[in-house]
Amino acid sequence: xxxxxxxxxxxxxxxxxxxxxxxxxxxxxxxxxxxxxxxxxxxxxxxxxxxxxxxxxxxxxxxxxxxxxxxxxxxxxxxxxxxxxxxxxxxxxxxxxxxxxxxxxxxxxxxxxxxxxxxxxxxxxxxxxxxxxxxxxxxxxxxxxxxxxxxxxxxxxx
Numbered sequence: 001x002x003x004x005x006x007x008x009x010x011x012x013x014x015x016x017x018x019x020x021x022x023x024x025x026x027x028x029x030x031x032x033x034x035x036x037x038x039x040x041x042x043x044x045x046x047x048x049x050x051x052x053x054x055x056x057x058x059x060x061x062x063x064x065x066x067x068x069x070x071x072x073x074x075x076x077x078x079x080x081x082x083x084x085x086x087x088x089x090x091x092x093x094x095x096x097x098x099x100x101x102x103x104x105x106x107x108x109x110x111x112x113x114x115x116x117x118x119x120x121x122x123x124x125x126x127x128x129x130x131x132x133x134x135x136x137x138x139x140x141x142x143x144x145x146x147x148x149x150x151x152x153x154x155x156x157x158x
Contacts, residue, residue, distance in 0.1 A: 011135050012111035019104035038093035045155050054145045056084040059100045066107050074124035
């Protein structure tokens with residue numbers, strides 16, 4: 001018996017590969033951050049955001065979309081999306097990375113259970129389009145910032 005294509009499952013897999021590998025770019029957040037030390041994550045290169053700030057920025061929006069999909073309000077604000085809480089040590093940096101990866105895993109599981117019909121529904125009241133548009137946008141946004149993180153590592157920030 002052939003299984004019908006499920007958009008939610010495909011989005012879930014796409015998001016999972018961004019976090020844990022297997023995508024077309026061969027770049028993922030877990031492997032990229034595995035070798036980034038606390039010092040490197042906090043290093044500022046020119047006017048660029050630090051690696052830690054970019055990771056926080058990605059994480060901020062993953063948590064915001066997760067909350068909406070779980071029935072909560074969209075209370076994230078762009079102006080706060082770069083406000084990295086203070087991280088003071090290598091241990092705190094590693095803990096933060098683990099929290100980011102756990103949130104990615106949770107969101108992946110949440111997406112895989114999402115009925116395709118829900119993708120057509122308005123996201124958080126419809127001001128930002130459909131659920132599908134916001135999930136696809138989150139994936140695009142995350143890849144964009146992962147590219148910045150990779151470049152910062154190559155420039156000496158990791």
